[in-house]
């Protein structure tokens with residue numbers, strides 16, 4: 283069913299809160315990756331709030347949905363969404379990257395908090411998600427397995443082994459969302475190593491594959507609904523995004539891949555996000 287006007291507004295409002303949490307967390311840690319998760323906030327929010335069946339009540343259930351963050355460095359947004367879902371306290375977010383915190387700079391498996399797998403070494407996530415999807419199918423569970431990935435991560439050969447396997451096994455319960463912002467740690471993705479048309483690549487590997495505007499919550503929700511309706515093939519959603527989305531001085535800047543804002547920059551970022559809301 284299509285999103286109502288109220289749901290669209292609510293998702294946009296939550297995505298804005300997630301963005302505020304991201305900049306606050308990276309500022310408090312004085313290190314981390316703000317750009318990627320700011321760009322992913324719209325599709326992560328739509329996935330987590332509208333589709334991912336993970337709650338404090340069902341976190342230990344075998345047949346619940348799973349999520350794997352392949353591009354693990356973008357975990358500030360992931361943690362902010364786990365807080366939105368009640369799996370951790372919002373105040374806990376400010377322990378991000380601190381000694382002893384479960385919220386490290388790359389996800390560390392913690393089923394109590396709903397973190398299904400440790401990631402950070404790019405390329406592994408989709409293989410893990412494919413394994414979870416195969417296991418769920420063999421067990422007869424209705425679980426859906428979601429994986430986030432990125433254009434930079436798509437340079438890893440292991441992604442394409444996973445893509446081959448998932449199509450071979452007909453893992454229709456698996457969906458990958460690729461954050462395609464044409465930026466990676468060293469600059470423009472197309473200059474570092476161009477992965478080209480990822481939608482066409484996934485389609486050629488036997489996947490149901492679409493490309494969408496990764497900031498349009500209606501298009502994101504529609505693509506996730508289509509993926510759920512698919513009965514034969516795994517689904518790939520290539521989400522065109524802008525790194526740093528919502529923060530004027532971070533947008534489309536590779537320099538904000540992995541740098542913390544200082545006090546003035548945090549204030550400016552929060553001002554930008556508030557202005558976008560009005």
Ligand SMILES: Cc1ncc(C[n+]2csc(CCOP(=O)(O)OP(=O)(O)O)c2C)c(N)n1
Nearest residue numbers: 318353402403404432433434465466467539
């Ligand atoms: C196997 C591996 N190689 C290198 C790195 C270092 N690294 C961390 S993030 C990154 C760039 C990833 O590209 P992308 O996810 O597109 O970056 P973003 O859009 O977040 O800027 C790299 C090379 C890593 N984490 N894992």
